[in-house]
Amino acid sequence: MxxxxxxxxxxxxxxxxxxxxxxxxxxxxxxxxxxxxxxxxxxxxxxxxxxxxxxxxxxxxxxxxxxxxxxxxxxxxxxxxxxxxxxxxxxxxxxxxxxxxxxxxxxxxxxxxxxxxxxxxxxxxxxxxxxxxxxxxxxxxxxxxxxxxxxxxxxxxxxxxxxxxxxxxxxxxxxxxxxxxxxxxKGFAWFEVRVEGRAAHGSRPDLGVDAIAKAGHFLVALEELGARLARGPAHPLLGTGTVHASVISGGREPATYPEHCSITLERRTVPGEDAATAEAELAALLGRLAVTVPDFRYRLTPGLHREPxxxxxxxxxxxxxxxxxxxxxxxxxxxxxxxxxxxxxxxxxxxxxxxxxxxxxxxxxxxxxxxxxxxxxxxxxxxxxxxxxxxx
Structure with a gap:
């Protein structure tokens, strides 16, 4: 009232x-x-x-x-x-x-x-x-x-x-x-990152790949990206760009290794940045994980974006x-x-x-x-x- x-x-x-x-x-x-x-x-x-x-x-x-x-x-x-x-x-x-x-x-x-x-x-x-x-x-x-x-x-x-x-x-x-x-x-760009695992019975770690655990590596790297952006050059009226994870989903039941984990994220952009630069940042981040994290596989899909x-x-x-x-x-x-x-x-x-x-x-x-x-x-x-x- x-x-x-x-x-x-x-x-x-x-x-x-x-x-x-x-x-x-x-x-x-x-x-x-x-x-x-x-x-x-x-x-x-x-x-x-x-x-x-x-x-x-x-x-x-x-x-x-x-x-x-x-x-x-x-x-x-x-x-x-x-x-x-x-x-x-x-x-x-x-x-x-x-x-x-x-x-x-x-x-x-x-x-x-x-x-x-x-x-x-x-x-x-x-x-x-x-x-x-x-x-x-x-x-x-x-x-x-x-x-x-x-x-x-x-x-x-x-x-x-x-x-x-x-x-x-x-x-x-x-x-x-x-x-x-x-x-x-600011502008924005939405992306979906799908981290791929391998489904298997929970008693068979030799067969399963835990997509949710692999996605954890990505979330840590995403937080580090946000910190780097905050330390970067700032627009005089808008400050710096930002990034955050918005939605996460994965897994089917307690006794099964999850075969995939999907993360929706948003990158807020300032003049001088756009959806293409944001996608390149994420692709580089994910590419490094694919090289350094065993069995890390992913798919990056761009979504709606609007310019600053x-x-x-x-x-x-x-x-x-x-x-x-x-x-x-x-x-x-x-x-x-x-x-x-x-x-x-x-x-x-x-x-x-x-x-x-x-x-x-x-x-x-x-x-x-x-x-x-x-x-x-x-x-x-x-x-x-x-x-x-x-x-x-």
Whole structure:
């Protein structure tokens, strides 16, 4: 339950970013790739499409995966100006285990609680309201695009689909950043290592090879790799890359030598590293074990990977947003990097200069989640000023 520290505050109308945030929280948009049977993005995409169309935006719905729509809303410019895309995701993680009703937005002590309030319907509400305000008096010179995307919490298929049909001169991803300018984030690469043994009765060590025991050599070496990475060159905003074992499985019964042991691991990467460099590290590590450990046999299989991201701090969009943030906040915004991955890396790979800037709050993926409403208002003001300046 929410803490009983103060009475609840009535919710504002949805022309206000806080009111729009409440409407968005109340729509179940759990990613079904994370939670079987999750509602997906259909209902929330329909709501956002209607809200934006009602404010003069040209709305395009993209739905290559049935039931997983993304939308791009465009305010066409009069010509001769730079275009700007604002990107925010519609999906959330699951509702199970949330403390209270996750779809019942409540305001207490200036904070709006509910699933997705922080990650990232607060940013979604701010970017929609900001774009509506910035274009309300007539077209700017450049186009304003709002990409409200599906599936960021799992595979980012929404932003990938958007980028097949739309581009812009710059972009802002409104992931939560505590009103700090985020210019870099880590990437990741997943791998499976299958250590091979030989099944045999537990009474026949002459015949069996214990895959789990052999895997222990790999786990020790993996820990040593992590320590070497921590001592290596550090990115100024992100530090060093990391590696950890995530899932392990093997064996069938107490009286049988296990014929294989599988380990899933994650390598978090910083700029200058990628999935190929991570795979080469692991292949070298495993190759040394195959030479030095008797009967050590393995198979290394790459899985999903995403690149790290680093923005140019001197790009026009970074300078424009930073100037507007300083005007709204009353001080220069802090600059930071994030350890997690976002869709900014996909925009950057597509040749769109971008950065992250979003609300303050807490509880992403947690039992309690909230967004600071003052930060939602400030974010809206920063984004509206940035849109006006950049697209004029």
């Amino acid at each position: 929410l803490p009983e520290t103060s009475p609840e505050t009535p919710l504002p109308a949805d022309d206000d970013p806080a009111g729009l945030l409440a409407r968005l929280i109340a729509i179940d948009s759990v990613n079904p790739d994370l939670v079987a049977g999750g509602a997906g993005e259909s209902a929330i995409a329909a709501f956002c499409a209607a809200w934006l169309a009602g404010r003069g935006f040209e709305v395009h719905t993209l739905e290559r995966r049935p039931g997983r729509p993304s939308l791009v809303a465009v305010a066409r410019g009069s010509g001769g100006g730079r275009s700007l895309m604002l990107n925010g995701h519609l999906d959330t993680v699951g509702l199970t285990g949330y403390d209270g009703d996750p779809l019942d937005p409540r305001v207490r002590d200036g904070r709006m609680h509910g699933r997705g309030a922080f990650d990232m319907k607060g940013g979604l509400a701010a970017m929609m309201t900001a774009a509506a305000r910035a274009t309300a008096r007539g077209p700017l010179r450049g186009d304003v695009l709002l990409a409200c995307v599906a599936d960021e919490e799992h595979g980012s298929s929404g932003t990938e689909e958007v980028l097949e049909s739309f581009t812009a001169d710059a972009a802002i991803v409104t992931e939560p950043s505590h009103l700090e300018v985020t210019l870099a984030h 991201f680093a923005a140019d701090p001197e790009s026009a969009i970074v300078r424009t947003l930073t100037r507007n943030a300083e005007a709204v906040l009353g001080h220069p915004p802090a600059v930071r990097g994030e350890p997690f991955w976002t869709d900014a890396a996909l925009l950057d790979r597509a040749g769109i200069p971008c950065l992250l800037f979003g609300v303050d709050g807490e509880g992403a993926h947690a039992a309690r989640e909230w967004a600071d409403l003052a930060s939602v208002d400030r974010l809206t003001a920063v984004l509206a000023g940035t849109i006006t300046d950049f697209c004029s």
